[in-house]
Amino acid sequence: MERENIFRNHIKRNRWSYLIGFALLSISSLLQLFIPLLLGQFTDKLQSSTLTYKETITFGLWMAAVGLGVAFFRSTSRIYLFRLSRMLETRVRGELFKHWEKLSAQYFNNQRIGDLMSHAISDVGVVREVTMQGYFNIMEAIMLIIISVIAMVYSVNPMLTLLTMLPLPLLSILAYRFNKRMQKQSTDVQAAVSDLTSRVQEFTAGIRVVKAFVQEKEERKLFTKDNQHAVNMNRIFARSNSMFSSLSTGIVGFSFLVSIVLGGVMVLKNIITLGEFVAFNTYLSLLMGPIENLGKVVNLLQRGKASEVRLMEIFRTQPEVVDDVVANQEIEHIDGDIEIRNLTFSYPEADRPTLRDISLKVAKGSSLAIVGRIGSGKSTLVHLLVRMYNPPEGTVFLDGHDIHEIPLRTLRGQIGIVPQDQFLFSSTIRDNIGFDPHPYTDDQVIEASKVAQVYDNILEFPEQFDTALGERGISLSGGQRQRVSIARAIIKRPSILIFDDSLSAVDTITEDLILEGLQSVMNKRTTIIIGHRVSSVQAADQIVVMDEGRIVERGTHEQLIRRNGIYADMYHKQLLDQEAERQDGQDQEPLTKVHTLQGGAGA
Known part of the structure; x- marks a missing residue:
């Protein structure tokens, strides 16, 4: 336009x-x-x-x-x-x-x-x-x-x-x-219509939360208020x-x-x-x-x-992230060699940097794990790798090229990312897994679903891969959505594979199966895993611990355990939690059997 x-x-x-x-x-x-x-x-x-x-x-x-x-x-x-x-x-x-x-x-x-x-x-x-x-x-x-x-x-x-x-x-x-x-x-009328539309959209998107917290009455009040405001604005305009x-x-x-x-x-x-x-x-x-x-x-x-x-x-609003004038359109492939040099980054509305003086190297075909507390900057770091936001020039390099020199289509086409928000479209499971400009065969879709450990779940649906999902994939469980998102990323066969806390909604057994299945996919591909569970990151070639936007520890799993720092503390706490869960399971098992026998006798 x-x-x-x-x-x-x-x-x-x-x-x-x-x-x-x-x-x-x-x-x-x-x-x-x-x-x-x-x-x-x-x-x-x-x-x-x-x-x-x-x-x-x-x-x-x-x-x-x-x-x-x-x-x-x-x-x-x-x-x-x-x-x-x-x-x-x-x-x-x-x-x-x-x-x-x-x-x-x-x-x-x-x-x-x-x-x-x-x-x-x-x-x-x-x-x-x-x-x-x-x-x-x-x-x-x-x-x-x-x-x-x-x-x-x-x-x-x-x-x-x-x-x-x-x-x-x-x-x-x-x-x-x-x-x-x-x-x-007229401007007031349009603004009132926008408010009313937003209210309806938020209500429909959050209907489960509304019902779970018994907020129907309050939501009606809010809707009535916005609805009446829209009526009043239209009435004033109609009067004039x-x-x-x-x-x-x-x-x-x-x-x-x-x-x-x-x-x-x-x-x-x-x-x-x-x-x-x-x-x-x-x-x-x-x-x-x-x-x-x-x-x-x-x-x-x-x-x-x-x-x-x-x-x-x-x-008139200009995109903040575009192909730079220095972009080399001849770059059509990324091998996956990553280097970050003294990266400090702030969001436009932030009053202090989210990332501070980050430097690290990830060799082609190796794996990097990033752990840390919520808000430490883990997701921001991977968002900069796919240029959802612009990193400062001269700080992020892929295959020796400044990331600003790589065309966005090449950059994002060669990186497969599984984000924290497992957004799925309201189309079929097949379409969600094969969500890419390049068409995929049924065999490729099935293979990706098997690696992501969601194949058996899909077969349980009446229409299987042709099952239409609801809004944002609401007809699937949280774990199923995560696994479909993983299948969507790995089917691309990208040079760089990023998992942004994408195993949090699955149990430890499924997590092990997914990680085992991903070994063939991760082979010869640069892989970045963000996670909270030590079990999902301990096999990485390199692990970095972030805190308040900085890298405070780095090394392999064994090196970080010996250092006895933040990572070791996370590891020991999770071991204690797993032991407690295992103990609770053993304590409840005999009681469960007794209740089962009593129920059977009563029947």
């Missing part, structure tokens, strides 16, 4: 099409002017008693022909112009989605889903209505007003035309006075719109009053004929519809302006 006015750009791109549509509408408007002329002639002949039967038939045929001509050209022009508005709607919505895809993760962190949905549906819909009803009504009003006034001046009476048209400029003054008020109210429409109708009615009174006097004084009087009022009637529609157009244009401002604000 060019960084200019959406409507001006649309007209510029389709100027010849609009000229054709305007021409068709002009023909329709010109044909409409024959109706008052025919009625005037018919009335004069009827009044003078010179109307014959043949002439009556002729007038009827001419009226029918003009009516059909008006209907044909008006309908054709509407179809032609409305098609252009639908094309604009499709283009703007498509370019909006395309632009969102370019924006960085930071942008979406600061946006509500309801607002984004409102932009894509409501704002784009208003843009369509402006170019559909708005442009059509403006064109029709301009043509009919110009042509009708000229016809009224030359075929009836200039003075009567002037006096009748005199109140109509008040409409321009009225529109100017209501302009800013209605634009602000109704006031504008009523005043506009009053001005138009006053013009009719002038026409009836002055025109009637002129007929009585034989200044104009009765036929001319009928023709004049018919001309005026033709004007009333378009003039009254101008009130609706003003309302629509204000809404369109508010929607355009919001959309252009999005289009």
Whole structure:
């Protein structure tokens, strides 16, 4: 989308099409002017008693022909112009989605889903209505007003035309006075709709939490509050719109009053004929519809302006992460050699660095494990490796290239990541595992699911791999979602494989099976594992412990145990926890058997 006015750009791109549509509408408007002329002639002949039967038939045929001509050209022009508005709607919505895809993760962190949905549906819909009803009504009003006034001046009476048209400029003054008020109210309406959409989205996404904590009543109160606010904003806007429409109708009615009174006097004084009087009022009637529609157009244009401002604000937002000018487009493959040099990184909104002076090397085909407390910067480090955020230049290198030199498509295409948030799409399991630009065979999907230890679970579903998942994969358990996410990452056969705490929702037995199955996948691939369980990271070639954004310990599992630091403390605590769980299981087993026997005897 060019960084200019959406409507001006649309007209510029389709100027010849609009000229054709305007021409068709002009023909329709010109044909409409024959109706008052025919009625005037018919009335004069009827009044003078010179109307014959043949002439009556002729007038009827001419009226029918003009009516059909008006209907044909008006309908054709509407179809032609409305098609252009639908094309604009499709283009703007498509370019909006395309632009969102370019924006960085930071942008979406600061946006509500309801607002984004409102932009894509409501704002784009208003843009369509402006170019559909708005442009059509403006064109029709301009043509009919110009042509009708000229016809009224030359075929009836200039003075009567002037006096009748005199109140109509008040409409321009009225529109100017209501302009800013209605634009602000339109913005308030859209904001209220966004709030309401966000409320519904959050409620549906968190329905299980709402029910688990018995918060239905509170959620109803919050929804009622947002719903009432939306109603109030629409009511205020409707009040202004109704006031504008009523005043506009009053001005138009006053013009009719002038026409009836002055025109009637002129007929009585034989200044104009009765036929001319009928023709004049018919001309005026033709004007009333378009003039009254101008009130609706003003309302629509204000809404369109508010929607355009919001959309252009999005289009003017530049992605923070893009291919740098130094990017070498010839780099199409990554081997997986990673080096980080003195990396210090802060999020845009943070008041202190998240990562401090990080330096490490991960050789091609080796494995790195990162452990540490929550908030120590583990996930931030891997997010920088896939450039979800921009690391400082000269700090992160892949295969000896500064990460800014590697095209984003190559970088992210060669890295498979299993994030903490196991987001799945509401399509089939097969589509979620094979979520990649390159198509995969059924055998590859099955192999990936087996490595991720989710194959047997998938076979339990009635549709197996064709099972459609609910929103965010809600029909799967937490562990199943994690394993499908793992399968989605490993099916890419990437050069670098990243597991961001992706085994936390599975039990230790399944964890061992997954790690065992991953050995063949991890072979000759650089692997980074972030975890809280020592059991999931202890086999790594290199382990680093992070605390408050710094690397405080590094080495192999055995070296870190001997150092007796943070890692060793984590290891011993987890051993004690496992021992306690094992002891609890042994203590409860006889009791369980007793209860089972008692239940069997009672049965």
